[in-house]
Amino acid sequence: MSELSDQAIVRQVLAGDVSAFTHLVDRYQRVVYNAAFRITSNQQDAEDVTQTVFLKVYENLRLYNSKYRFYSWMYRIAINEALNQQAKRRKKTSADVETVAEPLAEDRTYEKIELEQQVQEAIYRLDPGDRALVVLKHFQGFSYDEIGFILDLPVRKVKSRLYTARQRLKEELIQAKVSG
Amino acid sequence: MTDTDFFELANRVIDGAESDDDRTALNTVIGQSMSRRLEFEQLTAVASILDAVRPVEPPEGLRNRILAAIPRDPSRQAAASRVSIWQQISEFTVGKPVYALAYAAVVGLLVGALGLVAVIGPETAGDASGTYGTMAPIGGAFSVADQTQIDMNDVSASAVLLLRESEFVIEVDVDTDDQFEVVVSPISEVTTWYGVELGGGAKLTGAQLDPDELRFPVVGASAVRVSGLRADLGVVQCIVSIVDGDRVVGEMMLAESDLRAE
Known part of the structure; x- marks a missing residue:
């Protein structure tokens, strides 16, 4: 994978080296897919969202303002796409929530898998906007400021909604008897 | 300490965003109250569980699908230097009140304002000849919610x-040598559009003022701006099509994220 900075890769692509875009795909397809999956809870939707996000990133690269982190800008597109995709599905019940079937690794017990499934279901029961907040904070590790930029929300609101979302998750998980 | 204060304090500590004073205050509170200690421990556990959730692996082949969808032609990228007609007009008229007035007068003859339709009632929509107003560069605290x-x-x-608290605006710039139509179709039901403004080679005819589908003939460098109330739409989603008769030449989707509907 390229060690060039995101900004340098963006400059290469804008200068006409379309192949340099591959580095951005390699660098970020996994995190974009993860964010999309956590929000849509559907593998096919997450794939579609990821593909659309990179296409939009490519097509709008000249509109990218380098005073922001490329990563944050791309996430802004990704979260919007995932929320829109999820909105199209509407009224999807928790019974539709997907988990990813993977071979059982050494460090993976059935209890852990069950817990992750319950967490995913609890997240999916959150309001879509709050779900995005939890994903950005806990699965992607963004700061309050970055989340504010990505979601176009004031930091004060980011905090209050995140706190409330966690409170709701706590209640959901206690109800599911997984809080320990 | 109120419940709200405690709740915020506990969450700051969980996120590692606390000050030394916060940490001391929290220790004092949870040392004095078993219920608050339990609450803090449960919230901490939730955060730990979330942080421990493993990332999922993208399916094999996704990378290739992504790359296959990327056009090899760099011209598919939006030109940042492309300035919208509205921006050009705005910049041209700023500080030039004479030009601004002249512009408003000229455009006033070309521009339709559906707001009047909303006031007069839909039965008058077939006659837009008297619904002209003046078009000014868009002002106010609008922010860009989506663009394509x-x-x-x-x-x-x-x-x-573009969005602000209670209103949305959709602006379309088109540049074409041939005669096409711009069709603005909201995905959600719209009861009233309160503003339609046109520039360049865009035209408005009364017969095309349909709440479900606004149609504007365009040729050359043209601009269409329509506005409405966000409450009418909930989450604003709209498809903008460029059509030639029954043939769709191109489609663009605009959508506000759910978050901004708060």
Whole structure:
């Protein structure tokens, strides 16, 4: 994978080296897919969202303002796409929530898998906007400021909604008897 | 300490955003109250569980699908230097009140304002000849919620969705040598559009003032701006099509994220 900075890769692509875009795909397809999956809870939707996000990133690269982190800008597109995709599905019940079937690794017990499934279901029961907040904070590790930029929300609101979302998750998980 | 204060304090500590004073205050509170200690421990456990959730692996082949969808032609990228007609007009008239007035007067003859339709009632929508107003560069605290563009089939077009608290605006810039129509179709039901403004080669005819589908003939460098109340739409989603008769030349989708509907 390229060690060039995101900004340098963006400059290469804008200068006409379309192949340099591959580095951005390699660098970020996994995190974009993860964010999309956590929000849509559907593998096919997450794939579609990821593909659309990179296409939009490519097509709008000249509109990218380098005073922001490329990563944050791309996430802004990704979260919007995932929320829109999820909105199209509407009224999807928790019974539709997907988990990813993977071979059982050494460090993976059935209890852990069950817990992750319950967490995913609890997240999916959150309001879509709050779900995005939890994903950005806990699965992607963004700061309050970055989340504010990505979601176009004031930091004060980011905090209050995140706190409330966690409170709701706590209640959901206690109800599911997984809080320990 | 109120419940709200405690709740915020506990969450700051969980996120590692606390000050030394916060940490001391929290220790004091949870040392004095078993219920608050339990609450803090449960919230901490939730955060730990979330942080421990493993990332999922993208399916094999996704990378190739992504790369296959990326056009090899760099011209598919939006041109940042492309300035919208509205911006050009705005910049041209700023500080030039004479030009601004002249512009308003000229455009006033070309511009339709559906707001009047909303006031007069839909039965008058068939006659837009008296509904002209003045068009000014958009002002107020609007922010860009979405933007997109197409450049294909001899048509170059861009669309942007602007939002503020209770209103939305959709602006479309089109540049084409041939006569096409811009069709603005909201996905959600719209009861009233309160503003329609046109520039360049865009035209308005009364017969095309349909709440479900606004149609504007365009040729050359043209601009269409429509506005409405967000409450009418809930989450604002709209499809902007460029059509030639029954043939769709290009489509652009604009959508506000659910978050901004708060």
